[in-house]
Amino acid sequence: MKRRSLMLGLVTLALPLGALAQPYDTSRVVAIGGATTEIVYALGAADKLVARDSTSTFPARAQTLPDIGYMRALAAEGVLSVQPTLILTEPGAGPPETISVLQAASVPMVVVPAPFSGEGILAKITAIGDALGIPDKAQMLSDQVRAGLDDVATQVANDDTAPKRVLFVLSTQGGRIMASGTNTAADGIIAMAGGINAIDQFEGYRQLTAEAIAVAAPDVVLMMDREGDHASTAEALFAIPEMATTPAAQTGALVKMDGLLLLGFGPRTPQAAQALHDVLQGQG
Amino acid sequence: MLIANNISVSYGPKKVLHGLNVAAQPGSLTAIVGPNGSGKTTLMRALTGDVPFDGTIMLGDTDIATAKPYDLAARRAVLPQATPLSFPFQAVEVVRLGLRGGIETNDRLALTALSRVGLDGYANRFYQELSGGEQQRVQLARVLCQVWRPVVGGVPRWLFLDEPVSSLDIGHQLTVMQIARDFARAGGGVVAVMHDLNLSAMFAHQVVLMQSGRIIGHGTPDQVLSDAQVSRAYGCDIRTSTAPMDGGWFMLPQAAGGEPELPVTQRA
Amino acid sequence: MMASDTTTDQPFVQGPFVDRRNTARRAHLWLGLLLVLVSLASLAVGASGTSLWGALLKLAQGDALTLTERVVLWDIRAPRLVMGICVGSALAVSGAVMQGLFRNPLADPGILGVTTGATLGAICVIVLGATLPAFVQATLGAGPLPVAAFLGAWGSMLLLYRVSTRAGRTSVATMLLAGIALSALFAAFSGVLIFLADDMQLRELTFWSLGSLAGASWVKLSIAAPVIVVSLMLACTLGHGLNGLALGEAAAHHMGIPVERTKTIAILAVSAATGTAVAVSGGIGFIGIVVPHLLRLATGPDHRGLLVNAGLLGASLLLAADMIARVVVSPAELPIGILTALLGSPVFLWILLRKRGLVDM
Numbered sequence: 062m063k064r065r066s067l068m069l070g071l072v073t074l075a076l077p078l079g080a081l082a083q084p085y086d087t088s089r090v091v092a093i094g095g096a097t098t099e100i101v102y103a104l105g106a107a108d109k110l111v112a113r114d115s116t117s118t119f120p121a122r123a124q125t126l127p128d129i130g131y132m133r134a135l136a137a138e139g140v141l142s143v144q145p146t147l148i149l150t151e152p153g154a155g156p157p158e159t160i161s162v163l164q165a166a167s168v169p170m171v172v173v174p175a176p177f178s179g180e181g182i183l184a185k186i187t188a189i190g191d192a193l194g195i196p197d198k199a200q201m202l203s204d205q206v207r208a209g210l211d212d213v214a215t216q217v218a219n220d221d222t223a224p225k226r227v228l229f230v231l232s233t234q235g236g237r238i239m240a241s242g243t244n245t246a247a248d249g250i251i252a253m254a255g256g257i258n259a260i261d262q263f264e265g266y267r268q269l270t271a272e273a274i275a276v277a278a279p280d281v282v283l284m285m286d287r288e289g290d291h292a293s294t295a296e297a298l299f300a301i302p303e304m305a306t307t308p309a310a311q312t313g314a315l316v317k318m319d320g321l322l323l324l325g326f327g328p329r330t331p332q333a334a335q336a337l338h339d340v341l342q343g344q345g
Numbered sequence: 346m347l348i349a350n351n352i353s354v355s356y357g358p359k360k361v362l363h364g365l366n367v368a369a370q371p372g373s374l375t376a377i378v379g380p381n382g383s384g385k386t387t388l389m390r391a392l393t394g395d396v397p398f399d400g401t402i403m404l405g406d407t408d409i410a411t412a413k414p415y416d417l418a419a420r421r422a423v424l425p426q427a428t429p430l431s432f433p434f435q436a437v438e439v440v441r442l443g444l445r446g447g448i449e450t451n452d453r454l455a456l457t458a459l460s461r462v463g464l465d466g467y468a469n470r471f472y473q474e475l476s477g478g479e480q481q482r483v484q485l486a487r488v489l490c491q492v493w494r495p496v497v498g499g500v501p502r503w504l505f506l507d508e509p510v511s512s513l514d515i516g517h518q519l520t521v522m523q524i525a526r527d528f529a530r531a532g533g534g535v536v537a538v539m540h541d542l543n544l545s546a547m548f549a550h551q552v553v554l555m556q557s558g559r560i561i562g563h564g565t566p567d568q569v570l571s572d573a574q575v576s577r578a579y580g581c582d583i584r585t586s587t588a589p590m591d592g593g594w595f596m597l598p599q600a601a602g603g604e605p606e607l608p609v610t611q612r613a
Numbered sequence: 614m615m616a617s618d619t620t621t622d623q624p625f626v627q628g629p630f631v632d633r634r635n636t637a638r639r640a641h642l643w644l645g646l647l648l649v650l651v652s653l654a655s656l657a658v659g660a661s662g663t664s665l666w667g668a669l670l671k672l673a674q675g676d677a678l679t680l681t682e683r684v685v686l687w688d689i690r691a692p693r694l695v696m697g698i699c700v701g702s703a704l705a706v707s708g709a710v711m712q713g714l715f716r717n718p719l720a721d722p723g724i725l726g727v728t729t730g731a732t733l734g735a736i737c738v739i740v741l742g743a744t745l746p747a748f749v750q751a752t753l754g755a756g757p758l759p760v761a762a763f764l765g766a767w768g769s770m771l772l773l774y775r776v777s778t779r780a781g782r783t784s785v786a787t788m789l790l791a792g793i794a795l796s797a798l799f800a801a802f803s804g805v806l807i808f809l810a811d812d813m814q815l816r817e818l819t820f821w822s823l824g825s826l827a828g829a830s831w832v833k834l835s836i837a838a839p840v841i842v843v844s845l846m847l848a849c850t851l852g853h854g855l856n857g858l859a860l861g862e863a864a865a866h867h868m869g870i871p872v873e874r875t876k877t878i879a880i881l882a883v884s885a886a887t888g889t890a891v892a893v894s895g896g897i898g899f900i901g902i903v904v905p906h907l908l909r910l911a912t913g914p915d916h917r918g919l920l921v922n923a924g925l926l927g928a929s930l931l932l933a934a935d936m937i938a939r940v941v942v943s944p945a946e947l948p949i950g951i952l953t954a955l956l957g958s959p960v961f962l963w964i965l966l967r968k969r970g971l972v973d974m
Contacts, residue, residue: 112944130945134820135814136827138689139944140663153813157829160934166684231812265811418869426859432914435633442856446868456630468630491868542733558664 085169086146087156087193093132096327097173098123099150100189103328104198119321119329133269137162145226149189150177157273160199175326177249179210180327202328209331211251213338217255223340227256228279228309231266238269238299240277246324253330254337271303281341285320316340346370346504347392347534351400351509352389352502357574361387362558369551371534374526376545378538379555380382380579384505385538386406388555392536393423393505405500418446421503422491430472436483437468443490454493458486463520477512495533501577504528506537510544520599522548543598546570554578637918640911644925648698651929655694660938660943661685688830696829697935700894703886703925704921705937706848708901709908713855713916715785715881718909722887722901724771725880726792729799729831729915731891733806734758734765735821739814740806759892760823766888769795774880783876785862822948824897824950825936837889844886845924850919851879859914897950899957906964 089111092098098117102108114135122169129140134148140148148267149168154160163170171192174184177239183203188270190199229247231239241247242263259277260269280296294317299305309315322333347369354362362384369375390396394409394417402409412425422443430439436558440455455543459467462482467475472483492502504510506525510518518541529535539545545552545567554562554569556578562569589595657665663685668678678686707722715724723729735901738761773795777787807815854875857865866872890897903926908919934956938947 128943131816131820132824133817134827134946135947136660136939136944137944138685138939139660139946140658141685142679142688142944155817156828158830158833161830162684162688165688167680268808292917294946364702393863393867395866414871415869423864423865424865425864426860427863430859431718432712434859434914437630437634438915439860440866442860445853446857446870479665546782570670587769 084194085192089144089146091145091148091156092117095321096325097149097151099327100186101289103202104195106193123297125314129333141166148171149192177246177326178300182206206328206331211329213334216338220255223259224255225280226259227251227281227283228277229283232263238303239266239270242307246326250323253334254341274303279307279309283314283316286317288322347404348445349402352391353399354391361497365560367504367553369534369536372529372532373550374529374535376537376539376550377547377553378542378545383555384558385555389507389538419448420555421505422488423505424485424488424509426507431434431523434472436470436472439472439483440486440490444451449493454490458490462486478517481512501532501534503534508538510542511540515598624925628922631912632746637912640922644922649927651932652694654934655932656690659690689798692825692829692831692834695834696826698933699838699933700890701900701928702845702924703841703890705904705923706889707883709905709919709923710848710883712881712905713858722793725773725884726795727766728882728896728953729796729886729889730765730769731762731888733803734761735797736803736806736818737761739818740810762892763888766891767884770884777922782872790898813877820948821895824895825948826894827891827946833893837893840889841886844882848882849920852920857915897953899953900931903957
């Protein structure tokens with residue numbers, strides 16, 4: 062299995078993803094990152110997990126595990142209190158002092174690559190499978206996911222309608238539209254589902270002006286399904302003046318999906334891409 | 346001797362004091378009087394080194410423009426007009442600050458000083474809860490502690506008082522002026538900016554009358570506070586040493602009989 | 614009466630009289646003891662259940678500690694203890710000095726723009742840090758953020774000082790107003806950077822602003838601790854000067870206090886101590902305001918005793934808050950700024966309501 066050494070972002074983090082799988086003690090594993098936890102469960106290795114981070118919300122029973130907090134603000138002693146033998150994490154765990162203390166305590170840490178693409182998911186699965194010492198199961202899951210992704214890709218290739226322009230809105234708090242540009246998970250899943258990201262002028266999440274939204278002219282607005290400030294009904298969303306004149310407003314085209322499902326880039330991503338693709342096609 | 350030569354002070358382009366010459370003797374109380382805006386407070390500020398001035402001021406053989414703060418603090422103490430405090434100091438703690446600035450080492454002096462100004466038993470009272478007059482007397486106690494002994498090693502020490510009795514009732518006004526006069530009698534020098542002409546006449550050995558930044562009279566009270574001078578300085582028709590023509594009620598501090606009733610420890 | 618008065622042996626009858634200096638001195642002992650106890654507790658308490666007593670016994674018997682015990686006690690709890698003492702005392706003493714300097718019981722250590730400057734420095738690193746050349750990132754490692762925060766704090770103070778000082782005289786009133794203007798300016802710059810920040814960076818910044826002792830390490834302390842200790846020692850020499858300044862700068866001058874020198878030392882000491890504290894631990898509030906107030910109520914406003922007691926009490930309070938922060942949501946950790954605000958604001962309100970007349974400006 063060809064493995065790419067995708068070490069995104071913070072190089073300061075611990076032990077690299079060796080080409081040679083070292084045998085780790087996998088009796089007490091801590092998973093950091095929503096997709097990481099999902100993959101561990103999907104590989105049937107959930108019995109080894111002793112703790113997870115605050116973004117690990119799927120499956121529901123993961124939430125019964127102790128929560129070590131936000132991944133960029135970990136407490137060293139807190140992590141040590143669950144007596145971990147292996148930490149599986151997505152890039153970005155911190156602060157650096159905590160990571161170095163965990164290193165000093167000789168807790169092995171495996172950083173799993175996390176690009177926003179189908180290949181990226183497969184790399185994650187492989188990396189986690191290797192770390193847990195179950196490469197066969199990882200291969201099975203990997204094949205399964207690849208099949209799902211290929212399926213969606215085929216459907217997208219066979220679509221005869223023009224791709225829909227999709228605007229992913231992160232929040233509408235205070236009447237300000239915070240939306241996704243390129244190089245984000247949202248951008249990735251939109252592409253996978255055969256849509257076009259209505260915004261391509263910047264990277265990351267930014268606040269949009271009315272003109273920018275007008276230029277974007279999205280056919281569909283995509284949001285996460287969350288409680289609190291980020292929640293928005295179609296009426297409320299399209300009542301905002303900047304949004305009211307978009308093509309999406311004409312048809313009331315607001316799609317809401319679970320955040321981790323949509324953006325996690327984990328084993329359920331084929332389902333997410335499929336669901337989004339279907340909705341986009343259904344809008345035709 | 347306090348000798349001030351050719352003192353001029355300007356606030357920006359505006360000249361407030363015009364080349365004044367002032368002298369004060371130790372062993373005497375010098376009162377600086379005059380209407381509002383005459384520059385009395387500015388002159389006091391120059392004498393205490395709070396405001397830049399042209400000219401020279403010599404306190405004994407010390408040029409106050411170049412002297413170090415602690416040297417000056419050992420030679421003279423300054424009583425300001427009013428002092429609000431932002432923190433809950435007790436009266437005795439305020440008085441003790443004066444001890445630190447002076448040369449005395451006896452801690453109990455703070456309590457003695459409080460008694461001297463008629464604030465016996467006020468030691469633990471909070472300064473912020475006292476009346477204006479009581480606060481002023483606490484400040485006087487502090488200032489006395491700084492220069493407790495009027496003469497040290499043959500060198501006289503000085504008290505500078507900026508309107509020391511303005512917020513006091515008649516009984517306490519007399520007490521404070523008597524303290525000042527006693528300080529002078531014991532050999533120290535006292536310079537006081539005064540509003541009240543009666544008290545000035547009663548207690549001052551020397552009066553300096555100012556108007557519009559200039560000195561228009563300098564001498565004993567009788568010499569300086571004539572009808573003509575006073576009327577000219579204050580801009581209204583004033584007759585001194587005359588009972589009112591319509592025979593109405595009036596009271597003069599000069600007529601206050603004997604020492605006012607004050608706590609036992611005040612009596613000599 | 615004055616002529617015959619001698620200084621020392623005036624027989625004096627005075628009712629019962631309380632000298633609060635003794636109260637303040639006794640408080641040194643009590644607060645010192647409290648700090649020792651809280652420090653021991655701080656070493657003994659933690660999410661991992663590692664026992665201090667157990668470890669000490671092992672050492673006494675000549676046994677080796679497990680790796681976890683060693684890491685927890687030496688790499689986690691011990692530096693945190695030292696950091697807590699440094700930061701807690703720095704904030705409390707700085708608060709007391711600033712209140713004395715500005716003659717305002719509501720002044721806090723950040724009044725010189727130190728906190729907003731440090732925050733701006735931190736935001737710069739969090740948002741722009743990725744644009745630094747790779748080799749700079751690699752060499753500085755975890756370093757850039759505290760360094761930038763400290764530079765921001767120090768830069769802010771220097772700017773304020775220049776603006777408010779003319780011909781050797783520093784105007785405290787100008788400093789106050791300029792501080793407000795400068796804080797607004799820094800907030801604007803921060804706003805621009807926040808706008809440019811992405812989701813992750815915003816979260817990182819939020820956590821930094823809430824304050825935490827979690828970043829404590831011996832490396833950081835090797836720089837931060839000496840700076841704070843020296844600044845605080847310097848600050849503690851200002852006791853008499855600040856007492857005099859309470860009566861106003863003119864009166865202080867008349868009492869022989871070197872007013873300008875006192876102000877300069879106060880500003881330098883507070884900026885160094887608070888700037889360092891904020892740089893390594895983020896924005897921890899309320900210690901600087903509440904601790905001096907409590908002490909003034911208990912032992913009086915005399916700065917000579919107040920400054921030392923503030924250092925002791927501030928350290929104890931911060932350590933206690935940190936202990937709670939570390940265990941209350943274990944295995945995660947609460948940012949300590951939340952706790953100091955939660956505990957500090959009601960206490961502050963209670964102080965104000967209880968003695969209405971004593972906050973007099």
